Amino acid sequence: MSGSSIVWRRRRSAAAGVWREFRGNRGGLVGLVVLGAVVVLALLVPLLTDEAGLDVTRVDAPLWAPPSAEHWLGTDNTGRDVLLLTWWGTRVSLVVGLAATVLSVGIGSLIGVLAAHFGGWASATLLRVTDFFLVLPSLVLAIALSTVLPRGLGTIVLAIGVTSWPSTALLVRAQTLTIEGRPFIERARALGGGHRHVIGRHVLPAVLPLVFVNTTLTVASAIVAESTLSFLGLGDPTRVSWGSMLHTATVQGAVSKGAWWFLLPPGLGVVVVVLAFTSCGRALETVLDPRLRGER
Amino acid sequence: MSTRRETEAGHGHLLELRDLGVRYRSGRGDVQAVRGVNLTLDAGQTLGLAGESGCGKSTVAMSVLRLLPPTAEVTGKVLLEGEDVAAMSWGRLRAVRWARGSVVFQGAMHALNPVRRVGEQIAEPMRVHGTDGSVADLLAQVELPVSRARAYPHELSGGQKQRVMIAMALACSPRLVVADEPTTALDVIVQKQVLGVLNQLVTERGIGLVMISHDLSVLTSTCDRLAVMYRGEVVEEGPAREVVASPRHEHTRALAAAFPTVGDPAFRYASTGASALTEPLLRTEGLRVSFRDRGGELVRAVDGVDLEIRPREILALVGQSGSGKTTLARTLLGLQRADSGRVLFDGAPLPTSSRGLREYRRQVQLVLQDPTSALNPRHSVYEAVAEGLRIHHTPGDEAALVADALSRAELRPPEEFSGSLPHELSGGQRQRVVIAGALALGPRLLVADEPVASLDASVRGEILALLLRLRDELDLAALVITHDLGLAWNIADRVAVMYRGSIVEQGPVEQVLLAPRHEYTRALLSAVPTTSGGSPVEAGA
CATH class of the missing domain: 3.40.50.300 (P-loop containing nucleotide triphosphate hydrolases)
Structure with a gap:
């Protein structure tokens, strides 16, 4: 019997156990189904629709048309179909949300683990840097970054990622500190394990569930941040996103025109996706942290 | 308030357990933690309750003041001064807790509130029950300087904290004190002081003391009578010295043998190994x-x-x-x-x-x-033992080396244990895994x-x-x-x-x-x- 096959069998059964628990959580399951549907729709949109519909020069529908049989959610100030815009906007929101989260959680976890593991002046330096980013008004920093750097999706991702990592870093640091205080770390050191061994074999596996939960919650706030920045007109002008739709709607006076169909769909889109991510995250948190499982 | 009750109590015992049984209900099935326990205790007496972890001794102690979690199902009777604890109303129970019977909880390190001064914590039961008494007197009884009342728990040593817990238990002059492992985690010198304090209280104030421990030598040096519990049942009961000197049940014998008498050649397992040269x-x-x-x-x-x-x-x-x-x-x-x-x-x-x-x-x-x-807790036995081998990139067949180390640590057959997680093993097996992990490197x-x-x-x-x-x-x-x-x-x-x-x-x-x-x-x-x-x-x- 080989060791790695035992390990893998146990990991598979652990994953199955997590899934069983998750399935029992109705909120999480609904969130997951909604997310799955949104992702599938976002992936299928180039196959099901014609991108030409987004080109202002090639549409001939009436401007500011209310919902009708032809345009289910009406048209915008240039005569583009709002349903089509919202649908395409899903892609940008998801991509930016996920990419910014990966960046933010990556930086945060790295700094958190290193600060807790090494201690001393290294920790002090890393924590001061974290504090600096924590007290910086993140929206202002993001705005500054998006003005300095060329406008585009990458800049938005960078702006969100760079400003949202400190909370992850502090969370991961706290968790790492509690793990590092446990005697099995001492045992690993006494066995001859170095920094890489202690972090890789003991600290990271114990911290990862927390990071994972944190990721789903960060995605939600990153999507909101993307909408905010686009709403303020800092997004990629060549792409439609939910934030940029809201921006256009406001600038073009959708409110005074009573064009609710231009404002509601992107707003609801943000709400639905964010809620789905949050409920998934909460469910996962309950599954992975047995202390929260108490009464159900 | 209680002249009538006191006369009643005069006939009976201070504490009487009649056919006590406790069953814990849980999702994984019911666990019968305690069954058929009959014990009595009179004022001025000390009763020792001995047994291994998980034998139900703490459950018995908590049932006296109805402190068990709601998942516990209690059968039989607990009579405190002749009054059935199970039949008490909530208000009556609150009045009885601490005023008549109190508990010195296990693990004084964690049972004190870290953000309040110990004096306030000792005074708390007196305030709740509206009884008179001074914190200074209580501290004097447990031989702590009065100035320590202003200390926070972290400023006290383990033995001092344990004495604070005892002072707290005595706050409302109870007739019965239940001490759950009061000296575990204390070293011998402090343990002796704490036991001395408890003994003195029994003789001076005539309280009844139930003392719980896994250490027979601690119990024999403090208690008149001893009850040995095994798997939820009392297997042996009698005068402490008699029980220890001539144990009838094999579990008592095992417990007694585990605590060596220094100087007794029977407890000297070592054969001298090294020569001085x-x-x-x-x-x-x-x-x-x-x-x-x-x-x-x-x-x-x-x-x-x-x-x-x-x-x-x-x-x-x-x-x-x-x-x-x-x-x-x-x-x-x-x-x-x-x-x-x-x-x-x-x-x-x-x-x-x-x-x-x-x-x-x-x-x-x-x-x-x-x-x-x-x-x-996330690593299987196999991984825990192989950890050192992997760190040192030890050549050879890892699985064979691990199996060898496990069987040297007497976890046989090794295949049976290698897939288990630490929480599935007993304490002794876990220590063997730690030893196997050390042995794997051939130190x-x-x-x-x-x-x-x-x-x-x-x-x-x-x-x-x-x-x-x-x-x-x-x-x-x-x-x-x-x-x-x-x-x-x-x-x-x-x-x-x-x-x-x-x-x-x-x-x-x-x-x-x-x-x-x-x-x-x-x-x-x-x-x-x-x-x-x-x-x-x-x-x-």
């Missing part, structure tokens, strides 16, 4: 380690220690908690840097480079006190920090026997750190007594433990509770 395997010269505490004060944890461990020798390092034993061990392993002095292994000084240290740690391995926390010296302190009595002997067998089979040397002189008597060849950072006495076991020369060694020995009553030194003198 061989070169020492590990030697320290004038080792000093100091820390700065929170106030910036320099604390000398290890203060000029000269120690020698020869091949095939078991050296016991004994001393009170806080004497610097663990710091010394960590320094020997290179986990803590020494301020001055040298550690020589095989004649060569301890390496300082990380590569050299890694190589060194193949030779010298650590076994920690609490196997439950020393194993990563020459084992440093064991209180290797049996957190294990049950019956497992203790097995682990000690394992250490001795490993010495014989693998020519291992071992440094065993302990506060338990009985353990030193059990297995060590030589003993070194540590006091405030220095070694005050060292030499062969028989010499140090039977004819101690240093004042402190004598104090340690006289504090050891024994099942036969007197301490070995007094008995020998």
Whole structure:
């Protein structure tokens, strides 16, 4: 019997156990189904629709048309179909949300683990840097970054990622500190394990569930941040996103025109996706942290 | 309020348990924790409740004041001064708790509120019950200075905290006190003081005391009567000395055998291994380690220690908690840097480079006190044992090496254990896994920090026997750190007594433990509770 096959069998059964628990959580399951549907729709949109519909020069529908049989959610100030815009906007929101989260959680976890593991002046330096980013008004920093750097999706991702990592870093640091205080770390050191061994074999596996939960919650706030920045007109002008739709709607006076169909769909889109991510995250948190499982 | 009740109580016992049964309901099925327990206690008496962890002794104690969780189903009767506890209304129960019966909870470290002064916490039950009494009197009763009332729990030592817990239990002058493992985690000298306080209270105030412990020697030195529990049942009951001297049930016999009498050759398992002529395997010269505490004060944890461990020798390092034993061990392993002095292994000084240290740690391995926390809960037994092999990239078949180490640690057959996670094993099995993990690297010296302190009595002997067998089979040397002189008597060849950072006495076991020369060694020995009553030194003198 080989060791790695035992390990893998146990990991598979652990994953199955997590899934069983998750399935029992109705909120999480609904969130997951909604997310799955949104992702599938976002992936299928180039196959099901014609991108030409987004080109202002090639549409001939009436401007500011209310919902009708032809345009289910009406048209915008240039005569583009709002349903089509919202649908395409899903892609940008998801991509930016996920990419910014990966960046933010990556930086945060790295700094958190290193600060807790090494201690001393290294920790002090890393924590001061974290504090600096924590007290910086993140929206202002993001705005500054998006003005300095060329406008585009990458800049938005960078702006969100760079400003949202400190909370992850502090969370991961706290968790790492509690793990590092446990005697099995001492045992690993006494066995001859170095920094890489202690972090890789003991600290990271114990911290990862927390990071994972944190990721789903960060995605939600990153999507909101993307909408905010686009709403303020800092997004990629060549792409439609939910934030940029809201921006256009406001600038073009959708409110005074009573064009609710231009404002509601992107707003609801943000709400639905964010809620789905949050409920998934909460469910996962309950599954992975047995202390929260108490009464159900 | 209670002249009528007191006359009633006059007929009966202070506490009477009639056919008590407790069953815990849980998702994984019901567990019958206690069944058919009949016990009585009168005022001014002490009753000891002995047994291993999980035998139901704490459950019995908590049922007296109805402190069990809602999942517990209680059958039978608990009569406190003739009154059925189960039939009491909620208000009546609140009045009875603490005013008539109180509890000294297990683990004083965690049972005190860390953000409130201990004086306020002692006064709390008096305020709730509206009874008179002064915190100063209570502190005086447990022999603590009155000024300590303004201290926060973290400013007190373990023994002081335990005394605060006792003062708290006495706050409303209860007639019954239940003490749940009141001295576990305390070292012998403090334990003796705490037991002395409890005994004095029983004689002076005529309270009834139920004392729970897994340590028979503690119970015999304090209690009149003893009840031994095993798997939820009382298997033996009688006068304490009689029960211990001539145990009828085999479980009592196992418990009694687990706590050695220092000086009794029957408890000396060791056959001398090392000859004095061989070169020492590990030697320290004038080792000093100091820390700065929170106030910036320099604390000398290890203060000029000269120690020698020869091949095939078991050296016991004994001393009170806080004497610097663990710091010394960590320094020997290179986990803590020494301020001055040298550690020589095989004649060569301890390496300082990380590569050299890694190589060194193949030779010298650590076994920690609490196997439950020393194993990563996410790693299987296989991974835990293979961890060292992987760190050192040991050549050879990993699975075979792991199986070999497991069977050397007497986890046989190894296949049965390699897939298990630590929480699926018993305490003794976990400690064996830790030992197997150390053995897998083929070390020459084992440093064991209180290797049996957190294990049950019956497992203790097995682990000690394992250490001795490993010495014989693998020519291992071992440094065993302990506060338990009985353990030193059990297995060590030589003993070194540590006091405030220095070694005050060292030499062969028989010499140090039977004819101690240093004042402190004598104090340690006289504090050891024994099942036969007197301490070995007094008995020998």
